[in-house]
Amino acid sequence: MQIETYISDLLYRYDCVTVPGFGAFLTNRVSAKVHESTHTFYPPKKVLSFNEQLQNNDGLLANYIAEVEKIPYNNALERVSKQVRSIKSYLIEGETIQFDNIGELILNSEGKIVFDPSSHINYLTDAFGLSHFTTDSVVREVHKEKVKELEATTPIAITPEKRSNSNWLKYAAVAVLVLGLGGYFGYNYYNNSIENHNQLAQQEANAQLDAKVQEATFVISNPLPAATLSLEKQSGNYHIVAGAFRIESNSDKKVKQLKARGYKARKIGANRYGLHEVVYASFETRTEAQRALYKIRREHNRDAWLLIKKLD
Structure with a gap:
């Protein structure tokens, strides 16, 4: 052995x-x-x-x-x-x-x-x-520091001219101010756009990973035999999940199968991925749920898992 x-x-x-x-x-x-x-x-x-x-x-x-x-x-x-x-x-x-x-x-x-x-x-x-x-290391360029260095080494000096050119000087000063503000806000807008893009991409990647993990099936040789377990409580925020199904009729079949084995199975609605979740039972405390989960994994379904969710 x-x-x-x-x-x-x-x-x-x-x-x-x-x-x-x-x-x-x-x-x-x-x-x-x-x-x-x-x-x-x-x-x-x-x-x-x-x-x-x-x-x-x-x-x-x-x-x-x-x-x-x-x-x-x-x-x-x-x-x-x-x-x-x-x-x-x-x-x-x-x-x-x-x-x-x-x-x-x-x-x-x-x-x-x-x-x-x-x-x-x-x-x-x-x-x-x-x-x-x-992956390769990420090198970030800090444009603000370069702008400050340029401003320090290249000051703008305005020489007084004749009265007839005063309007032109005013327009030039305004133009310099507008260009400076435009560059500053444009840079901030660019940084914010990049940050928002990264956040959305990260959220999408996490969602795809969560979906793959929820839908994955872990096959281990020598599966444990099924057994009958009677769980009474059906209220609480701790749920032992038996499976999640994209087609709702399949979740109904799962509930019937589990009830036939003696479980107090039920549906608790669709999750954020649109999958209809079926649970063995719900509990008021984590201790009760964890104890029942160990028994279900040992005697019926090794892929059962604990969901903490407040139902409406």
């Missing part, structure tokens, strides 16, 4: 996967970053860590193995214990344990397990399909 395969599957759905008698693999979400020197943009991701102190069995790993391999729970737990004993014996002998898609484990001089996480896989499903990229 390759225990790392089951651990990897569960890390997509849970923030903590405990291996009884060995330790726990934890994930922590970090935001997107920009490397200032290389100008490389990195998408958001889940960072892996290992805590040797968390060894109590929470039933998650053994239950998942039992369901996938169609064996009793106690047999699955015994298999995990047997592999843990084998891993510990290799570590004591100075071997490096390699878990595919997770990282490397080694024993240090103090007898503690040191974990080096893998960097080539991202367990954050919200960032599916995103990868890092490098």
Whole structure:
């Protein structure tokens, strides 16, 4: 049995996967970053860590193995214990344990397990399909400073002339003033236009990214079997989303399917992308919603997610 395969599957759905008698693999979400020197943009991701102190069995790993391999729970737990004993014996002998898609484990001089996480896989499903990229640095020209330098080195001097030319001098002075104001406001208008354009382009890019993430389907082998869950509360701002459908009749079918399984499913309207959202249930508190979400992900739909939205 390759225990790392089951651990990897569960890390997509849970923030903590405990291996009884060995330790726990934890994930922590970090935001997107920009490397200032290389100008490389990195998408958001889940960072892996290992805590040797968390060894109590929470039933998650053994239950998942039992369901996938169609064996009793106690047999699955015994298999995990047997592999843990084998891993510990290799570590004591100075071997490096390699878990595919997770990282490397080694024993240090103090007898503690040191974990080096893998960097080539991202367990954050919200960032599916995103990868890092490098761009050229942006060089901005400050035109105002150049104008000030020119004005300082090239002053405008007006020499008094004959009375008959006074009108011409007035017009010239007005023209200089108009040109100066026109250049200043024109420059501000240009800057504002560029800023507005960038903001609109950014908003459009974000909208497209959000739409792709909402419509994406994350397929993981060994899907969990369906189960029946009865959720009573249908009020509150915390909703467990089962799916979003462009065609409303499909959302109606989804509601009927979920109700047939015992869920208090309903539609909560269309989102900003015009997709009709179907939820398993709604809750008053985040704690209740999070507890129900974990159970639904484990027993029915690993792609269910929590929506915080105040309904009209």
